[in-house]
Structures are given as C-alpha cells and as structure tokens.
Amino acid sequence: MGVAKSTVARIETLEIAAKGDFVLRALRIFREAGVEVDISAPNGLPLLVSDLTVNNAIDSLADDGKRRSDRRVGIASLLPKEKD
Numbered sequence: 001m002g003v004a005k006s007t008v009a010r011i012e013t014l015e016i017a018a019k020g021d022f023v024l025r026a027l028r029i030f031r032e033a034g035v036e037v038d039i040s041a042p043n044g045l046p047l048l049v050s051d052l053t054v055n056n057a058i059d060s061l062a063d064d065g066k067r068r069s070d071r072r073v074g075i076a077s078l079l080p081k082e083k084d
Helices: 005-012 021-034 051-062
Strands: 035-037 047-049
Touching: 047 051
Parallel strands: none
Antiparallel strands: 035 047
C-alpha cells in the first residue's frame, strides 16, 4: 500500500481518514486481485469477488509455508473439504 502498517491500522479503526491517493491505490490493488468495490453504492459497500480470487485465497490459507510458524496449527480444519 505504500504506507506503514500502523497507518493502515489507524484507517481501519477510523482513528484517521484515508487520503484519496490511498483509497485509489487500495481500489486498484483490490481490482487486480479480483475484487471489485462499488464505492458509489447508496447503501453499504458492495464487493464482488471472483471465484478465482476465492480459490486463490483458500489455496494460500492452506499453504502452511506462507504462515507464521506460531499460526500453522489447525488451519486445515477451517477450510472447506474437497468434494470427491
């Protein structure tokens, strides 16, 4: 995102407002990842997530090599079982 983690955390907790360039960067990153965000919706904030994006996220969560060593236990039990 080009900002410190603490800045993202402060934006997430509404401690500070996100600047326009940050919002545009975030929307671009989401779009490139297969997530469309409709910021002009009158009620709520609709998200459209592609099937490929969901499958990539599931694969990434299942890859213990991508997780911190203290967070590797039990993740497989949270993922959906593959159908035969």
